[in-house]
Amino acid sequence: MLKKKHYAEHSRFYVAIDCIIFGFDKSTLKVLLVKRKFAPMKGAWSLMGGFLIDKESLDEAAERILFSLTGLNNVYLEQLNCYGDIGRDPAARVISVSYYALIKTEDYNEELGVKYGAKWFELEKKPDLIFDHNIMIDKALSRLRRKSRSQPIGFNLLSEKFTIPQLQKLYEAIHQVQFDKRNFRKRILSMHFLEKLNEKEKRASRKGAFLYRFDIVKYEEAINSGFLFEI
């Protein structure tokens, strides 16, 4: 069998997945980190990760690893980069594929994370991480910033129902800028894919703010008729 011989000549490598898990809490963007449970760098802060197994694709591996920490399925999850420098993991040659996830912090079950020593960190206050995980987070943040401007992925970080001020705070946290609230509301509502509900959120103010819902059907319709999302 020529083909088997051709493949068999080559080396094989451990392949791992590392997940950058973003969450949003009132007004700050956070990342979920875990305490590493085995050597090398045991006890250090790291991204949640795990090794690829034979019976799953990369995307499936990322879903499995995300689920094992958060208990969440059907989460926004996107592949980022592949890291393969020779010494990146001092214990063995490991090729690692990074994914980032956007989750609703309210859905995240604190209890489950305990066994991994998981903790949310504001991005500016995160500890130094093992290997190239700091770089992974930097790149994930760049991607989130870029992509959230041209695609409505930010909604994955909010609850189903949210107010316009909450949405504005989210974009301000992601992009580290301040927006004028009149202009922001005008821009977002002019896109006509937020459905206004007859409910108010009253935790943040005495007056209360109307709740909205992202209407994916209207969004798709708009996109198909040439509309461009842009924040």
Place this chain on the structure above:
Amino acid sequence: MLKKKHYAEHSRFYVAIDCIIFGFDKSTLKVLLVKRKFAPMKGAWSLMGGFLIDKESLDEAAERILFSLTGLNNVYLEQLNCYGDIGRDPAARVISVSYYALIKTEDYNEELGVKYGAKWFELEKKPDLIFDHNIMIDKALSRLRRKSRSQPIGFNLLSEKFTIPQLQKLYEAIHQVQFDKRNFRKRILSMHFLEKLNEKEKRASRKGAFLYRFDIVKYEEAINSGFLFEI
């Protein structure tokens, strides 16, 4: 040794690199494909690829593989995605990392490519490729389109010296749109990082067009003082 045990439990995988090599020829964007030399799918068209070896990083592997086909070093090369679906290569489980390269077709040595059966294809006229290589090209093209609008990577596809009409044709080929030549020239020259030379390119017209050179120093200066490249 606990750590060794932990790693050794896991499977290892073949890791490959596939290169999407873009070139630009007068007015069309092209991709360089090769005839596959071994089973499975022997004789079919594919991207240039190769297996990762122990002593090199992913980037080094991509450089080596690109060099083996084109004889070129110091080429614009950027990692794209990682492909790991279970059946993507029917012969074995292979995790493949795609890279795209932007080369100057004038530098490419036709002779070297012969041994791989390499051939340039216009994107619309390319044959069907093996495995997921068609998807890899689609994604590479999306990335090239997006990135060439906000970063001056397009110049990697032109010779050192080029005319404004050549540059315009390049952007028209990448983005599949027509630009108004007055607006295009105005926009590109207002950025002040093209150096006008005292030479004319006279192959394309009787009048001849002035040659320009991309001045990376001026470009960096502009970027550092807040300028945003945008086409």
Place this chain on the structure above:
DNA sequence: CCAAAAGTGTTCAGCTTACACCCATGA
């Protein structure tokens, strides 16, 4: 002298930005 590509300014519309005051409510 003519064909073929290079080169050159201005105008208008639409979008982005800046900006200040009233409203509703719980404590």
Place this chain on the structure above:
DNA sequence: TCATGGGTGTAAGCTGAACACTTTTGG
């Protein structure tokens, strides 16, 4: 009644898009 955040409209400046004629020169 007052403090707090929610909600609203308009004007000015700027940017992007549309548009036509002259220049050069080899054949």
